[in-house]
């Protein structure tokens with residue numbers, strides 16, 4: 327497992343070791359001890375999520391407020407997505423900054439997005455399946471978001487012909503610039 331810090335040091339890119347042979351491949355998609363060592367603290371995941379989306383679907387930008395805030399360990403198991411985390415920690419020097427990367431069935435990358443970040447992704451292939459672990463349960467009362475194309479955050483999304491949003495995401499407010 328190879329860990330790479332991003333320009334926002336709490337956001338980590340995790341590359342599992344993939345064992346390939348004539349049958350296909352094997353990898354440990356999650357190992358509690360290795361993960362905790364990489365993050366430098368004990369993280370407890372309580373929910374696993376799986377979504378499938380077609381090309382152009384953009385889910386985001388989403389987060390939950392305290393006390394329901396969620397850390398997310400995300401990956402794409404089929405197809406490819408452009409995945410983005412935005413720093414929404416008011417005291418952070420990186421407040422409002424984003425990190426984006428391609429997660430795909432080919433690169434097997436995982437992205438660790440701790441509490442204090444908003445998250446979203448755009449599907450780049452005909453379909454994509456997206457799987458993630460969360461450190462807190464889904465709680466719609468604490469669910470918040472902001473517009474994927476907010477001009478202050480200015481995420482550099484890859485070009486995709488038709489962006490498809492949920493009704494909820496069409497109505498997301500602008501990013502709170504403090």
Ligand SMILES: Cc1cn([C@H]2C[C@H](O)[C@@H](COP(=O)(O)OP(=O)(O)O[C@H]3O[C@@H](C)C(=O)[C@@H](O)[C@H]3O)O2)c(=O)[nH]c1=O
Nearest residue numbers: 375377385386387388389398445446447463464492494
């Ligand atoms: C996220 C979630 C949704 N749901 C339900 C609510 C709703 O009826 C249906 C679809 O929900 P949504 O439209 O919110 O799904 P989606 O837009 O995929 O929401 C997800 O987006 C990505 C980017 C994230 O980071 C996630 O944390 C989550 O916010 O599934 C659950 O039951 N549990 C969950 O954990």
